Amino acid sequence: MAFSxxxxxxxxxHRLLSVLAEVALPVIAIALWWVLSxxxxxxxxxxxxxxxxxxxRIWLFGHFDSDAVPSLENLAVGLxxxxxxxxxVGMLLGLLPILSDAVLPTVEFLRAVPGVALxxxxxxxxxxxxxxKISLIAYGTxxxxxxxxxxxxxxxxxxxxxVGASYRLRRPDRLFRIxxxxxxxxxxxxxxxxxxIGITVIIFSEMVxxxxxxxxxxxxxxxxxxxxxxxxxxxxxxxxxxxxNIGFRGLENRLLRWHRGMxxxxxx
Amino acid sequence: xTARSLLTDRRDSVTARPWRRPGRTALGPATRFAYRIxxxxxxxxxxxxxxxxxxxxxxxxxxxxxIVQEAAPLLATPAFGAALFDTITSWAEGLLxxxxxxxxxxxxxxxxxLAYRVSRFTIDFLRTIxxxxxxxxxxxxxxxxxxxxxxLIVFGSxxxxxxxxxxxxHQVDPAMWDVARAYGLRRLDRLRFLxxxxxxxxxxxxxxxxxxxxxxxxxxxxxxxxxPGIGAAITLQQQNGDIPKMWVYVVVSAVLxxxxxxxxxxxxxxxxxxxxxxRSVVAA
Numbered sequence: 001m002a003f004s005x006x007x008x009x010x011x012x013x014h015r016l017l018s019v020l021a022e023v024a025l026p027v028i029a030i031a032l033w034w035v036l037s038x039x040x041x042x043x044x045x046x047x048x049x050x051x052x053x054x055x056x057r058i059w060l061f062g063h064f065d066s067d068a069v070p071s072l073e074n075l076a077v078g079l080x081x082x083x084x085x086x087x088x089v090g091m092l093l094g095l096l097p098i099l100s101d102a103v104l105p106t107v108e109f110l111r112a113v114p115g116v117a118l119x120x121x122x123x124x125x126x127x128x129x130x131x132x133k134i135s136l137i138a139y140g141t142x143x144x145x146x147x148x149x150x151x152x153x154x155x156x157x158x159x160x161x162x163v164g165a166s167y168r169l170r171r172p173d174r175l176f177r178i179x180x181x182x183x184x185x186x187x188x189x190x191x192x193x194x195x196x197i198g199i200t201v202i203i204f205s206e207m208v209x210x211x212x213x214x215x216x217x218x219x220x221x222x223x224x225x226x227x228x229x230x231x232x233x234x235x236x237x238x239x240x241x242x243x244x245n246i247g248f249r250g251l252e253n254r255l256l257r258w259h260r261g262m263x264x265x266x267x268x
Numbered sequence: 269x270t271a272r273s274l275l276t277d278r279r280d281s282v283t284a285r286p287w288r289r290p291g292r293t294a295l296g297p298a299t300r301f302a303y304r305i306x307x308x309x310x311x312x313x314x315x316x317x318x319x320x321x322x323x324x325x326x327x328x329x330x331x332x333x334x335i336v337q338e339a340a341p342l343l344a345t346p347a348f349g350a351a352l353f354d355t356i357t358s359w360a361e362g363l364l365x366x367x368x369x370x371x372x373x374x375x376x377x378x379x380x381x382l383a384y385r386v387s388r389f390t391i392d393f394l395r396t397i398x399x400x401x402x403x404x405x406x407x408x409x410x411x412x413x414x415x416x417x418x419x420l421i422v423f424g425s426x427x428x429x430x431x432x433x434x435x436x437x438h439q440v441d442p443a444m445w446d447v448a449r450a451y452g453l454r455r456l457d458r459l460r461f462l463x464x465x466x467x468x469x470x471x472x473x474x475x476x477x478x479x480x481x482x483x484x485x486x487x488x489x490x491x492x493x494x495x496p497g498i499g500a501a502i503t504l505q506q507q508n509g510d511i512p513k514m515w516v517y518v519v520v521s522a523v524l525x526x527x528x529x530x531x532x533x534x535x536x537x538x539x540x541x542x543x544x545x546x547r548s549v550v551a552a
Contacts, residue, residue, distance in 0.1 A: 018385055021382065021385045021386050022385055022386065022388055022389045023389065025386050025387060025389070025390045026389055026390050026393065029390065043408075044409060098303070101295075101303065101304070102300070102304050102306065102307040105304050105307070105308065106304075106307050106308045106311050108526065109308075110522075112522045112523075112525035112526045112529070113518065113519075113521065113522040113525070114484045114487050114488070114521055114522070116484060116487050116488040116491055116492075116499065117487055117491070117498075117499070117521045117522070119491065120491075120502055120503060120506035120514060121506075121511075121515070121518070122328075123506075124325075124327060124328035124506070124511075125324070125325060125328035125329065196396075196398075199398050200398045200399070200400050200484070203400045204400050204488055204492065207400070207403065207492050208491070215401070218401060219403070219404050221404070222404030222405075222407060222408060227408070230405070230408075231405075233401070234397070234402065234404075237397060237398060237401045238393060238397040238401075241397055241398060242392070242393050244396075245392075245396050
């Protein structure tokens with residue numbers, strides 16, 4: 001009893017220490033920023049207190065509904081489309097090696113087109129509405145999902161597929177119960193890169209062709225020399241990016257819990 | 269079970285049988301090459317038809333034939349050469365500086381457990397800030413200059429290299445650390461014989477990621493911030509209403525991406541020829 005209590009106690013204080021170690025640097029950095037910038041008269045680097053005041057005024061929650069929510073909505077819809085298309089086409093290509101071998105060079109080229117370079121054309125074609133942003137996000141993010149799905153499907157253990165075939169599972173069952181789950185770790189990894197590309201594309205598109213959104217807020221603040229507002233927008237993006245990443249990691253853990261469990265039991 | 273379902277089931281199992289390993293098809297190299305060309309031509313025809321038929325407005329998208337016609341004279345102009353040169357220079361300078369900064373820092377953070385823990389949250393946070401968000405700051409500080417593109421590229425491409433270097437050090441076989449300690453290897457020798465060899469493939473992956481990000485940011489900084497280069501040329505042609513010329517630059521940016529990526533893969537194979545991961549790739 002006493003022994004397990006001390007072990008638990010040590011584990012707790014150890015964990016506390018490691019949390020402290022992680023938090024120390026950001027706290028020190030922010031404190032330094034606060035103190036060093038307190039009397040700043042520089043046009044470009046205003047005091048942090050001013051930035052935080054601007055942050056509160058703009059993002060909690062005056063412009064949150066009008067600027068952050070549309071950005072997030074467009075991002076979500078674009079990613080959803082990219083995932084649906086990428087997984088469907090990726091599975092098809094993964095299952096048809098001859099077709100994928102023929103098509104992949106073309107796909108590699110299309111993927112190399114920087115989404116940003118298509119922005120002017122997308123503006124001309126679709127205007128400055130959400131359609132333009134969603135299409136651009138979908139275009140930019142479909143490739144990592146698609147290519148990872150192809151890889152994932154090709155990497156499925158052939159034995160599992162043959163077992164399915166010899167048990168005479170029907171085609172949809174084989175597809176959705178053997179191949180798709182086995183490819184899902186790769187697919188999720190593709191979605192993770194899609195997320196960070198998507199965030200970049202949405203900010204780009206808002207900076208160039210938009211009348212709302214976080215990117216628009218930041219760039220228009222800069223053009224009006226409202227430097228504190230600009231920094232507030234950047235802080236907002238940092239927080240949002242971090243929260244989205246954490247959220248995705250949570251989603252990933254849920255989706256792939258079975259996979260991790262399997263790997264651990266196989267490893268031990 | 270009806271005879272029919274039995275039949276279809278059997279056919280299913282037959283089609284599922286020839287399960288091929290990645291990259292191996294029963295086709296010879298010449299046929300494969302022909303298929304690849306056919307797929308590319310098919311995509312081009314599809315594009316041409318979509319624009320000519322009016323499905324996609326030709327006020328926004330040029331046809332492949334128009335792009336080719338425009339490209340020939342445009343590629344010979346000094347303006348094109350200058351734009352290409354500016355973009356490649358920004359890309360190379362930004363990438364190089366981020367490598368010089370990120371590789372040593374990443375390796376150092378990887379070797380020390382404490383340093384890794386202390387910096388983990390900060391690095392995680394900084395790398396999730398999309399570098400595009402800093403375009404306005406870079407514009408304020410440097411204006412529409414190559415320096416602005418450079419600052420942006422460094423901020424964006426430092427993180428993948430740093431993380432990969434850190435991760436690479438963590439992949440050193442623990443037994444090797446013990447061997448190094450037992451033989452009393454000095455710090456520099458440990459770096460030379462232990463850390464660098466095992467981290468190198470991971471760093472190489474980071475470099476390739478960073479190269480893609482750098483090109484994207486170079487073109488983005490030019491397009492939004494007006495730094496000279498291909499991105500600025502795209503904006504300029506769009507404002508002139510010269511859609512085919514604009515598309516020439518779009519295609520050039522894609523070709524640039526493909527060429528740079530292939531070049532880096534080639535370099536990686538050469539430099540890491542000794543590494544088992546590379547050998548198995550070459551052998552496959």
